[in-house]
Amino acid sequence: MALGVYASLAPKLLDPAELSGRLAVVIDALRASTVMVTALANGAARVMPCLDVAEARAAEAALPAGDVLSGGERGGLKIEGFDLGNSPAEYDGPGVAGKSIVFTTTNGTRALLRCRNAERVLIGSFVNRRSVVGAILDAGLPVHMVCAGTDGLLTAEDVLCAGAIAADVSARLGSEPDDDAAAIACEAWRSCAASGEPLPERLRRTRGGRSLVKLGLADDIDFTARLDHWNLVAEYFPSTGEVLAVRPAPHSVPYGRDQG
Ligand code: MLT
Numbered sequence: 001m002a003l004g005v006y007a008s009l010a011p012k013l014l015d016p017a018e019l020s021g022r023l024a025v026v027i028d029a030l031r032a033s034t035v036m037v038t039a040l041a042n043g044a045a046r047v048m049p050c051l052d053v054a055e056a057r058a059a060e061a062a063l064p065a066g067d068v069l070s071g072g073e074r075g076g077l078k079i080e081g082f083d084l085g086n087s088p089a090e091y092d093g094p095g096v097a098g099k100s101i102v103f104t105t106t107n108g109t110r111a112l113l114r115c116r117n118a119e120r121v122l123i124g125s126f127v128n129r130r131s132v133v134g135a136i137l138d139a140g141l142p143v144h145m146v147c148a149g150t151d152g153l154l155t156a157e158d159v160l161c162a163g164a165i166a167a168d169v170s171a172r173l174g175s176e177p178d179d180d181a182a183a184i185a186c187e188a189w190r191s192c193a194a195s196g197e198p199l200p201e202r203l204r205r206t207r208g209g210r211s212l213v214k215l216g217l218a219d220d221i222d223f224t225a226r227l228d229h230w231n232l233v234a235e236y237f238p239s240t241g242e243v244l245a246v247r248p249a250p251h252s253v254p255y256g257r258d259q260g
Contacts (some may be wrong), residue, residue, distance in 0.1 A: 004142035005166050005173075007182035010154035011107070014146060016117045023141040024118035025132060026236070029161040030208035031086050032108020033125035034070070034224045038088045040245040041230040043097035043127075047243040049109040049236070053079055059102040069096065071102040076215045079104070088127075088223045111148035116238040118144070123234035123243060124165050126199070129187035130228045133168045133208055135246070143169060145182060156188070156206040157224075163189025164227070199225040 006022070008014035036047045045067075050056035051189055053074070060070050070092070071084035078085030086105055103109060115121045119141055125131050136143045145166055147158035163185035170177055172185060177183045192202050200222045203209045209221050233246045 002058065003140065005145075005169055005175075005177040005182045006142065006179045007145035007147070007162050007166060007177070007185050009147050009159050009162070009185065010149040010152065011111060011114070011147075012149075012152045013098075013154075013181070016114050017144075019115055019118035019119075019144055021119055022144045023136060023139050023222070024121045024144050024146050025124040025136070025162075025165060026108075026112045026115055026121060026146045026148065027158045027161045028105070028108030028111060029125055029157045029213040030155075030203065030206070030212060030224055031088060032072075032103075032105040032148065033123050033161075034088045034114075034127050035086055035091055035105075036103065036123050036243055037125050037230055037232060037234050038099055038223075039071075039091040039096050039253065040234050040243070041232045042094070044099050044101050046049075047101045047103050047234075048241055049060040049112050049243060050104040051113055053104060056082075056102045056104040060066050061101055063102075067098075068100045068102060068225050070102050076107060076211060076217065087188060087217060087220050089219065092223075104246055104247055107148040107150055111146055112236055112243075115146055115236070121236040121238070123236065124161060125228050126164060126225055126234050127211070127223075127229040128163055128234070129161075129164050129168065131231050131233050132165055133172070135233045136165070136169050137172060142178075145185060147185075150207055150211075155208050157208045159185050159188050160192055160202070160206070163187070163192075194253045199227060
């Protein structure tokens, strides 16, 4: 069982030291988290998050050419010379199977790399919410939602996703979140769910959603909003710099079980 539910709703509100002894769940719902989970669900061998383009190119050059793909964005668009951008649909197919994906995005991979101090680090998204909830409950650690935001600022899409995970964990534990940030995220999610507004529509009204619509990438929002689509946990291992698929353990909360 998780031993407390906490959150940092924007990068500026995270002190990496407070992650010590905690399970961090890093969330960049639109779109880096969704891409990493989708790539691993499609059989990618690993995702290697890189801080910047130069680091990604160096990581790519160090691997055998046929085994690696480069992916990510700057300004929301594919980086010049990279194989793939930051649209989850690009990673939803056999082309990524068995590949190492060096991956750099503006906010998502940066947030992930700031969580090295945590006991464990999982990738959180709408598309694998239930699996993440199960892994949190199995881990027996305090859990800390880390929202990637945009340029250091809070974004509603990440807060909603943090709330979707935290509210489910809290419901299963029969307790309330342990700090106001997690409580605010849960309230945002519960109010979104109660409103009846379809999640893709709600996400279009967020900061990240508006940017994607402007770039002509609104389909990515629909993909991102596929709640509980993948039964997969993605875990970041700072010692090797890899994000790997960790299948839910047999004793995990059964996928698809109703909220308790
Ligand atoms: C990021 O890491 O900043 C986002 O994934 C940006 C995007 O959606 O392109």
